[in-house]
Amino acid sequence: MNFTLTTLGTASALPTVNRYPSAHVLNVHERLFLIDCGEGCQMQLRRYGFSFLKINEIFITHVHGDHIFGLYGLLSTMSLLGRSADLYIYAPDTFSSILESLILHFGAQFKYQVIHKVVSGNLPQKIFDTKSVEVISFPLNHRTSCYGYYFKEKQPLRNVHKFLIEKYNLSLREIAILKGGTDVLRENGEVLLYDELTYTPYIPRSFAYCSDTAPFPQLEEWVRGVDLLYHEATFLEDNKKTAQLTYHSTAKNAATVAKNSGAKRLIIGHFSSRYKDLSLYEKEAKEIFSESYIAKEGIVIEIPVKK
Amino acid sequence: MNFTLTTLGTASALPTVNRYPSAHVLNVHERLFLIDCGEGCQMQLRRYGFSFLKINEIFITHVHGDHIFGLYGLLSTMSLLGRSADLYIYAPDTFSSILESLILHFGAQFKYQVIHKVVSGNLPQKIFDTKSVEVISFPLNHRTSCYGYYFKEKQPLRNVHKFLIEKYNLSLREIAILKGGTDVLRENGEVLLYDELTYTPYIPRSFAYCSDTAPFPQLEEWVRGVDLLYHEATFLEDNKKTAQLTYHSTAKNAATVAKNSGAKRLIIGHFSSRYKDLSLYEKEAKEIFSESYIAKEGIVIEIPVKK
Numbered sequence: 260m261n262f263t264l265t266t267l268g269t270a271s272a273l274p275t276v277n278r279y280p281s282a283h284v285l286n287v288h289e290r291l292f293l294i295d296c297g298e299g300c301q302m303q304l305r306r307y308g309f310s311f312l313k314i315n316e317i318f319i320t321h322v323h324g325d326h327i328f329g330l331y332g333l334l335s336t337m338s339l340l341g342r343s344a345d346l347y348i349y350a351p352d353t354f355s356s357i358l359e360s361l362i363l364h365f366g367a368q369f370k371y372q373v374i375h376k377v378v379s380g381n382l383p384q385k386i387f388d389t390k391s392v393e394v395i396s397f398p399l400n401h402r403t404s405c406y407g408y409y410f411k412e413k414q415p416l417r418n419v420h421k422f423l424i425e426k427y428n429l430s431l432r433e434i435a436i437l438k439g440g441t442d443v444l445r446e447n448g449e450v451l452l453y454d455e456l457t458y459t460p461y462i463p464r465s466f467a468y469c470s471d472t473a474p475f476p477q478l479e480e481w482v483r484g485v486d487l488l489y490h491e492a493t494f495l496e497d498n499k500k501t502a503q504l505t506y507h508s509t510a511k512n513a514a515t516v517a518k519n520s521g522a523k524r525l526i527i528g529h530f531s532s533r534y535k536d537l538s539l540y541e542k543e544a545k546e547i548f549s550e551s552y553i554a555k556e557g558i559v560i561e562i563p564v565k566k
Numbered sequence: 567m568n569f570t571l572t573t574l575g576t577a578s579a580l581p582t583v584n585r586y587p588s589a590h591v592l593n594v595h596e597r598l599f600l601i602d603c604g605e606g607c608q609m610q611l612r613r614y615g616f617s618f619l620k621i622n623e624i625f626i627t628h629v630h631g632d633h634i635f636g637l638y639g640l641l642s643t644m645s646l647l648g649r650s651a652d653l654y655i656y657a658p659d660t661f662s663s664i665l666e667s668l669i670l671h672f673g674a675q676f677k678y679q680v681i682h683k684v685v686s687g688n689l690p691q692k693i694f695d696t697k698s699v700e701v702i703s704f705p706l707n708h709r710t711s712c713y714g715y716y717f718k719e720k721q722p723l724r725n726v727h728k729f730l731i732e733k734y735n736l737s738l739r740e741i742a743i744l745k746g747g748t749d750v751l752r753e754n755g756e757v758l759l760y761d762e763l764t765y766t767p768y769i770p771r772s773f774a775y776c777s778d779t780a781p782f783p784q785l786e787e788w789v790r791g792v793d794l795l796y797h798e799a800t801f802l803e804d805n806k807k808t809a810q811l812t813y814h815s816t817a818k819n820a821a822t823v824a825k826n827s828g829a830k831r832l833i834i835g836h837f838s839s840r841y842k843d844l845s846l847y848e849k850e851a852k853e854i855f856s857e858s859y860i861a862k863e864g865i866v867i868e869i870p871v872k873k
Contacts, residue, residue: 272646276613298639299606306583324642324672332605335631360667365631
């Protein structure tokens with residue numbers, strides 16, 4: 260029951276020799292969600308062993324190059340690998356004309372459809388929903404239309420305790436009734452209570468992704484209680500003014516959101532190339548929120564099953 | 567007096583963990599020419615220590631993604647680094663609409679002009695000319711309009727031998743006259759002969775770049791006598807049929823061009839991701855042409871000054 264984030268890129272606008280532009284993979288029960296797709300994303304996916312064909316949904320925060328330039332290569336490679344399944348890209352409306360050009364110039368051989376699901380609105384909205392996971396978009400505060408994404412594992416069906424199956428010699432039909440949420444009345448008058456015989460296999464886990472954004476008050480509410488928060492921290496407090504001017508955050512800003520929203524853990528990334536020593540980010544963030552960590556290419560953060 | 571090729575990428579359509587798509591830098595007397603610009607090119611330029619601002623000319627062979635997807639990031643980064651100098655991109659006419667889209671979607675902040683110099687024609691043509699170097703384009707035989715580039719150091723002005731400056735106590739004016747190609751007649755009737763007092767400082771060096779192409783007879787003539795020939799070798803002979811179908815070459819094809827054109831050295835690249843062991847390429851090529859070498863990310867090939 261995987262719920263695991265892998266960071267593929269931690270750079271901001273200017274990549275460095277070791278820092279790739281933004282890209283992350285969230286694995287929820289072996290379904291891979293790609294979040295942002297900076298240049299070199301396809302090579303990072305290979306490096307960390309992800310199958311391109313397991314990616315059916317890509318979530319793009321905004322159309323600045325360091326979040327999308329990897330799409331050209333990735334979509335072309337998917338085609339060369341014989342993809343036929345539809346590919347869904349969640350992105351603001353500003354992405355439409357870019358995708359049109361990409362398909363026009365490079366998509367002649369594509370045997371699959373690329374479907375742009377437009378993300379919009381001033382409030383959080385559910386944009387994706389399956390049996391096991393839902394995704395909620397929420398607007399961020401950047402220089403261009405920009406959205407964060409909140410991935411939530413769904414509340415699972417309750418399971419019947421194994422030892423009670425034996426104790427009560429439950430039939431398959433009785434197990435199905437209990438799993439469906441109903442008590443069982445046996446012919447002999449015996450009542451098997453749903454509440455007593457079943458349990459929740461795990462408590463839903465969650466991940467929220469916030470890049471790029473200047474601080475704004477509603478954000479803490481929108482990611483309240485999240486298990487893992489990714490929040491950009493392009494700058495340190497020594498460049499607070501530049502952060503404000505460019506609608507970005509500092510490590511302190513990110514940690515403040517984590518603290519005030521009741522997040523369990525914070526991971527920061529999108530580092531400006533001007534900083535060589537990333538431990539300064541961690542230091543600044545940990546002063547506000549002790550469960551702060553810096554992202555690194557290839558880092559894997561698992562949120563363990565909670566019972 | 568540099569004349570040095572650095573390979574940034576050796577992959578063909580599908581990059582691997584260690585093989586970047588096509589990109590190369592030719593340094594001619596500290597002037598940097600970028601040849602092809604596959605995804606990740608800007609990171610490779612950084613990795614191998616090239617200043618982005620020293621690049622004023624980019625030569626694109628054709629508009630397949632593995633040769634141009636790096637332009638999105640590179641041009642954006644040049645802008646972020648404050649570039650104001652014009653940038654010239656030599657490429658077939660098929661590149662025009664791609665560049666237009668790139669500028670439309672990502673060039674709003676560019677403070678520099680990107681000028682597309684259209685490469686065309688069925689015969690070699692001089693497309694670039696300075697005091698020290700000229701570039702000749704020539705058509706290749708690929709699935710889309712595709713051109714190779716032949717870089718030739720120009721014949722330098724002759725220098726005056728230092729020991730003769732002392733011997734004849736030459737004035738600056740006399741040196742200038744001799745360098746200009748004329749004999750000097752002194753007032754005392756003494757004649758200083760241009761042919762005797764001057765020498766050629768170096769013999770011009772040359773590099774030709776051929777990617778992507780199926781073999782065709784004229785190519786050997788068009789790169790005749792080149793010091794260093796880069797020729798794609800996407801396949802080995804075991805995939806000769808696929809090479810033919812996709813208008814590519816095998817290592818044997820590349821080596822045959824090198825041999826028949828009288829090239830001094832051959833470097834092959836653009837390797838299909840299906841081959842893990844690149845020494846097989848070298849083996850196949852060396853059987854035809856002993857001075858064959860395989861390209862590798864970061865490999866630097868200097869053509870030493872010839873006197």
